[in-house]
Amino acid sequence: MSAQFPHARPRRLRRDPALRRMVAGTRLHPADLILPLFVKEGIDEPRPVASMPGVVQHTRDSVRKAAHEAAEAGVGGVILFGIPAVKDARGSAADDPDGVLQVALRDVTAEVGGSIVVMADTCLDEFTDNGHCGLLTESGDIDNDATLERYASTAVAQARAGAQVVAPSGMMDGQVGAIRAALDGAGFADVPILAYSVKYASAFYGPFRDAAECAPQFGDRSTHQQDPAGSVREALREVRLDLAEGADAVMVKPAMAYLDVIAAVRAEADVPVAAYQVSGEYSMIEAAAANGWIDRDRMIMESLVSIKRAGADLILTYWATEVARKL
Numbered sequence: 001m002s003a004q005f006p007h008a009r010p011r012r013l014r015r016d017p018a019l020r021r022m023v024a025g026t027r028l029h030p031a032d033l034i035l036p037l038f039v040k041e042g043i044d045e046p047r048p049v050a051s052m053p054g055v056v057q058h059t060r061d062s063v064r065k066a067a068h069e070a071a072e073a074g075v076g077g078v079i080l081f082g083i084p085a086v087k088d089a090r091g092s093a094a095d096d097p098d099g100v101l102q103v104a105l106r107d108v109t110a111e112v113g114g115s116i117v118v119m120a121d122t123c124l125d126e127f128t129d130n131g132h133c134g135l136l137t138e139s140g141d142i143d144n145d146a147t148l149e150r151y152a153s154t155a156v157a158q159a160r161a162g163a164q165v166v167a168p169s170g171m172m173d174g175q176v177g178a179i180r181a182a183l184d185g186a187g188f189a190d191v192p193i194l195a196y197s198v199k200y201a202s203a204f205y206g207p208f209r210d211a212a213e214c215a216p217q218f219g220d221r222s223t224h225q226q227d228p229a230g231s232v233r234e235a236l237r238e239v240r241l242d243l244a245e246g247a248d249a250v251m252v253k254p255a256m257a258y259l260d261v262i263a264a265v266r267a268e269a270d271v272p273v274a275a276y277q278v279s280g281e282y283s284m285i286e287a288a289a290a291n292g293w294i295d296r297d298r299m300i301m302e303s304l305v306s307i308k309r310a311g312a313d314l315i316l317t318y319w320a321t322e323v324a325r326k327l
């Protein structure tokens with residue numbers, strides 16, 4: 001009897017680049033990408049973020065330029081974070097009409113509004129002197145319900161300044177509902193909410209806290225952000241609550257260590273799912289590449305494709321403009 005040759009040969013479809021390209025099941029598109037941008041009040045030159053090579057804290061001028069470059073590259077959106085010159089316990093600059101983030105939203109919207117989606121991160125941690133995401137009680141706990149009013153007022157200030165989408169990231173219970181009601185009441189029923197629904201208390205945010213100058217001065221975020229060891233069911237409960245409160249899109253954060261969660265959320269939610277490739281994911285790859293240990297460009301693409309394949313429709317990534325240019 002002749003030798004048994006395999007009948008099924010998966011390698012047939014891998015034989016050449018054109019074939020591989022045609023059958024690829026996962027495609028990145030520039031419009032899937034969202035670029036986070038940091039703008040710092042009162043600086044004249046962009047300031048490099050030491051722990052995130054290639055990322056800067058922008059000036060009022062340079063943030064407009066960065067948004068313009070992203071739009072030219074076809075990036076889907078930008079999400080702005082503000083770092084105020086003065087911080088206090090209430091995070092007063094967060095909803096000040098002349099606060100750093102509102103000024104940047106007006107500038108960026110004037111520059112590129114209509115050609116790229118301009119979004120605002122809605123939280124207090126960049127604005128509070130203690131680095132926490134909300135108002136504190138005397139014992140130092142976050143006062144959930146008092147914080148909701150601050151988020152509501154901040155989201156309205158952001159919408160007034162031109163934010164086309166607001167993205168609450170503080171993980172307070174009821175934040176989506178409170179913001180929806182406030183936006184509707186202020187005449188912004190058309191402003192969508194991209195909810196950071198599933199957000200873990202992650203070590204992968206380390207470099208961001210340099211970039212946004214928002215490391216908690218004491219304690220941590222583990223009483224509100226999810227435990228990395230929590231169940232997927234817990235994540236889905238957060239998603240269902242946010243959808244019931246009116247979220248228009250939901251986010252999972254971080255991305256690469258939580259691809260199972262992204263896949264589960266994709267199956268559960270009938271709205272767009274975003275995933276945030278966070279600062280630590282960025283810096284790990286940049287640092288390894290700087291040491292000559294990995295192929296930087298291939299690793300960036302592979303990381304993004306894996307997030308897309310897991311089910312994310314949108315990816316927040318600090319490489320958005322660079323990658324969009326290559327696609």
Ligand code: PBG
Pocket residue numbers: 121123124125126169170204205206207208209221277278279280
């Ligand atoms: C909170 C916020 C954080 C990030 C985005 N929004 C930090 C935190 O929760 O501590 C992290 C983003 C990143 O690490 O790239 N405003």
